[in-house]
Amino acid sequence: MTPHKDDEQLQAWLQLQRELQSPATTLDRRKLLRLALVSAATILLPGCEITERDNVQSVLRQISHFNDGAQATLLDPGRRATEYAPSQVTTPFRFNAFYSEASVPEIDGNTWRLQVAGRVARPRDWALTEIKALTPMTECTRLICIEGWSAVGQWTGVPLHHFLQLNGADIRSKYVAFRCADGYYTSIDMASALHPQTMLAFGFSGADSLPDEFGFPLRLRIPIKLGFKNPKHLVALTVTNDFTSGYWEDLHGYNWFAGL
Amino acid sequence: MSNTLASTTLPPLWVRIVHWINVFAFVTMLLSGWQIYNADPFWISSMPKMLALGGSLPGALQWHFAAMWILVGNGAIAIALLIVSGRLRTLYLSIRLRTLRAEIRQFIEAPLKHEHGQRNAVQKMTYLAVLLLLSMEVLSGLGMWKPVQFQVLTNFFGGYESTRRVHFVGMSSLGLFMLGHIVLAILSPQLLLAMLGIKPHTQTTTEKSK
Numbered sequence: 073m074t075p076h077k078d079d080e081q082l083q084a085w086l087q088l089q090r091e092l093q094s095p096a097t098t099l100d101r102r103k104l105l106r107l108a109l110v111s112a113a114t115i116l117l118p119g120c121e122i123t124e125r126d127n128v129q130s131v132l133r134q135i136s137h138f139n140d141g142a143q144a145t146l147l148d149p150g151r152r153a154t155e156y157a158p159s160q161v162t163t164p165f166r167f168n169a170f171y172s173e174a175s176v177p178e179i180d181g182n183t184w185r186l187q188v189a190g191r192v193a194r195p196r197d198w199a200l201t202e203i204k205a206l207t208p209m210t211e212c213t214r215l216i217c218i219e220g221w222s223a224v225g226q227w228t229g230v231p232l233h234h235f236l237q238l239n240g241a242d243i244r245s246k247y248v249a250f251r252c253a254d255g256y257y258t259s260i261d262m263a264s265a266l267h268p269q270t271m272l273a274f275g276f277s278g279a280d281s282l283p284d285e286f287g288f289p290l291r292l293r294i295p296i297k298l299g300f301k302n303p304k305h306l307v308a309l310t311v312t313n314d315f316t317s318g319y320w321e322d323l324h325g326y327n328w329f330a331g332l
Numbered sequence: 333m334s335n336t337l338a339s340t341t342l343p344p345l346w347v348r349i350v351h352w353i354n355v356f357a358f359v360t361m362l363l364s365g366w367q368i369y370n371a372d373p374f375w376i377s378s379m380p381k382m383l384a385l386g387g388s389l390p391g392a393l394q395w396h397f398a399a400m401w402i403l404v405g406n407g408a409i410a411i412a413l414l415i416v417s418g419r420l421r422t423l424y425l426s427i428r429l430r431t432l433r434a435e436i437r438q439f440i441e442a443p444l445k446h447e448h449g450q451r452n453a454v455q456k457m458t459y460l461a462v463l464l465l466l467s468m469e470v471l472s473g474l475g476m477w478k479p480v481q482f483q484v485l486t487n488f489f490g491g492y493e494s495t496r497r498v499h500f501v502g503m504s505s506l507g508l509f510m511l512g513h514i515v516l517a518i519l520s521p522q523l524l525l526a527m528l529g530i531k532p533h534t535q536t537t538t539e540k541s542k
Contacts, residue, residue, distance in 0.1 A: 123391035132394040139397055146481050153480045214492060216479065219389065220372035222492055296480050324390035327397065332480040 133325055140329040147331055149263055153295035156212040161277065162223035167285045168299065170256070170319070177253045177305055181281075181289045190249075190310035193240025200289045204274055206230040206238070211269060213295035215302065216332060218320075225286075227293045228275030233266045241311045249316045250292060253305035258318035260294065260301060261329065270294045272306070298330040342526050344417070350410040351527060357403035358506070360385065360395055365503060367392030375500065397477075404470060411463070424456050424463075444520050462509055469502040 122128055167173050185197040210228040236243060243266060249259035264270060273293040274282060282288040287304025294302055300320050320326040342348070366379035367386040373379075386392025414420040435453035438445070445452075451459070475485035475495040489495040517524040525531075 123385070123387045123395065132391075132398055135398040135401075136394055143478075146478065148481060151480060151483070154483060214479075216492060217372070218393070220368065220496060320390070324388075325394060326390050327393065332478060 129325070136325065136327045139327055143329040143331040144261060144263070147261075147263055147296070149267060151296075153213050153269055153332065156214070156224050158212055158226055158278070160224055161212055161226050165225050165277075165286065166217075166221065166223050168217060169254075169285075169304070171254070173285055176284045178284060179253055179288055179305060184289050184307075186290060186306055187308040188239050188310075189308065190312045191242040191245045192236075192311050193242075196239070200274065203230060203235075203272065203290065204280065206234070208275070209271060210275070211271075211295075213269065213293075215295070215299050217299040218326065218330070226277050227271065227273040228278075228280065229271035229273035229290075229293060231268065232270040232272055232292070232294075233268065235272055236265065236311070239311075245311045246313045247311075247315065249310045249312055250303045250306055251308040251310075252303050253307050256303055256305075256319050257316070258301055258303050258321075259312075259316045259328075260292075260297065264294060264296055264331065267294070267296055269296065296332050298332060300326065301330050342529060342531060345529075346413055346417075347419075348527055348529055350406055350413070353402065353406045354410065357399050357406060358510070360399035361403055362503065362507060362510075364392040364395035364399065368396060369500070374497070400473065407466060407470070423451055424460050427453050427456050444516065458509070462506065465502050465505050465509075469499065469506065472499040472502060 123132070169176070181200050184200055186203065187197050189195045207230070208228050209231055210226065212224055212226045214222050214224050216222045232248075236248070243262060245262055247259045247261060248265040249257070251257045271293050273287070273291050274280070274289060276282050276286055282291060287306075290306045291304040292302050292306065301318070317328055318326075321328045343351075363383055363385035367384035368389060370378050370381070370384060371389045384392070386395050411420075414424075432453050439452055439454040471485050472489050472495050474482050475489050476492070476499055479486040479492045479495070486492055486495050489498045517527075
């Protein structure tokens with residue numbers, strides 16, 4: 073808020089108060105019209121800045137946190153996202169990241185490793201060939217971006233529940249957290265991690281490897297959550313009881329659960 | 333004096349309360365919805381940025397998914413009270429087909445004629461349509477918010493992309509209604525004041541003294 077705008081708002085308030093306190097609230101149309109305009113000005117003057125005020129932002133984030141709980145309650149672990157035929161995929165598939173397509177990290181698949189850590193019986197680093205040797209699944213599902221757009225894609229990968237089991241993960245833990253080669257990070261609830269459609273994807277559109285812009289060499293594909301909960305270029309997976317939130321959640325206050 | 337008595341009657345307190353809570357929730361949903369729409373517009377290149385609430389997409393989503401609880405909670409209470417009090421039946425479901433044409437003609441000739449506690453057929457149909465549109469907006473909103481958990485709704489509206497457009501059409505219709513509603517309220521200040529809980533300052537002169 074600039075001081076100038078504060079003044080305008082104060083004046084609008086005082087004017088509104090005067091209008092409401094005037095003794096004869098008669099059926100004077102001109103007065104009513106003025107009252108309506110002054111009220112509208114009072115509401116609109118704070119404009120876009122109201123969201124950024126500390127007390128407003130604090131309340132909004134508390135409600136968003138409440139919505140995390142509400143969504144966890146709504147989640148039916150057995151309900152599957154709609155699957156499509158390979159002929160229904162969206163081409164070209166849309167690129168999206170917090171940087172432009174030219175800045176996509178280039179990773180050497182031979183030296184790349186996925187570090188598995190946290191509440192697992194056998195913490196270790198996985199090579200790409202080892203992950204690709206596991207029994208894969210292939211599914212065409214709709215990726216829905218928080219911005220509103222959506223695109224159907226075909227992904228191949230290892231079911232996350234199977235991968236967690238292989239690493240001896242304690243599935244009573246609350247979260248699975250991910251770190252990426254580009255600095256991105258996010259975390260998901262255990263129930264969503266164990267969903268049968270959630271996978272560590274290494275293949276796209278029938279090919280057995282991911283294009284750089286869609287997350288080479290490994291990404292999370294979770295069709296029961298919004299697009300930004302599908303981290304690309306994974307380098308670490310941690311099973312944990314510590315809440316570590318995510319990149320967009322910390323930066324701008326996106327809702328953490330982001331379930332579909 | 334009976335004339336004066338009738339015209340100073342205010343809408344029941346619960347009507348006034350749910351009405352103004354709904355105004356707050358609906359306007360918040362509308363303006364934050366415009367900001368959300370601007371993140372990925374489809375039919376109109378941009379909704380007015382001056383009026384959009386939230387500053388940018390993250391803030392707008394916070395407002396939208398906070399106000400939805402108020403809109404739905406207040407709406408559920410309003411519909412329950414409309415049914416229990418009999419107001420829905422007596423004021424809105426009482427459209428008589430026999431006089432429909434005459435009432436429509438009357439409305440076109442004098443759109444502002446609106447006695448307390450009475451509705452003509454056009455007003456009854458408009459308010460019923462608003463109730464239906466609000467319900468459609470809530471259902472299509474749920475279908476967009478949870479296209480997996482509430483896929484029954486998403487599929488009913490023709491899939492995710494189609495549900496977004498249904499939600500847009502509902503928003504536009506309700507926005508246009510609100511615009512007309514505000515214009516008519518300003519042109520009929522006695523009704524606006526009554527909804528604000530202010531008893532109109534009626535002339536003490538009755539028909540006898542005229």
